[in-house]
Amino acid sequence: MTSSTQQAAEICNTPARISMWAAALGVCLIVAVFATPMFWLMYGGYYTFFMFVSAVVAIPAGHLGRRRGKRLGGRDRGLALLGIVTGWLLILCSLLLVLAYAGVLAGLAFLADSAS
Structure with missing residues (x-):
């Protein structure tokens, strides 16, 4: 490896980038929930599970990226913070x-009970 390649590899804040990619995946899953409501009703558990998993990856990686960014002179600290905030919002959405699934099931149970 050349000196400039080694220097570029050292400067890269990988945890911050992982945090941002995980947060972006979770946001894409939220968009998929609203773009494909029929799939959400059929496979909503999968959407919610993967949204939660991407948030669980984004939050710790974001914290590691913030710490590493401090040592690198502020490199990608904002990106890591965005991953942390988005991760917590993904947990809230999941x-x-x-709760929406539970409400749908409770509503269907109430309708079935009142019909009989």
Whole structure:
């Protein structure tokens, strides 16, 4: 490896980038929930599970990226912070989706009970 290639590899804040990619995946899953409502009703558990997993990856990687960014002179600290904030929002959205599933099931149970 040349000196400039080694220097570029040292400067890269990998945890911050991982955090941002995980957060972007979770946001894409939220968009998929609203873009394909029929698939959400059929496979909503998968959407919610992968949204939660991407948030669980984004938050710790974002914290590692913030710490590493401090040592690198502020490199990609904002990107890591965006991953942290988006990760917590993804957890909130996944919890709201779980409540929505429970509400749909409770509503269907109420309708079935009142019909008989």
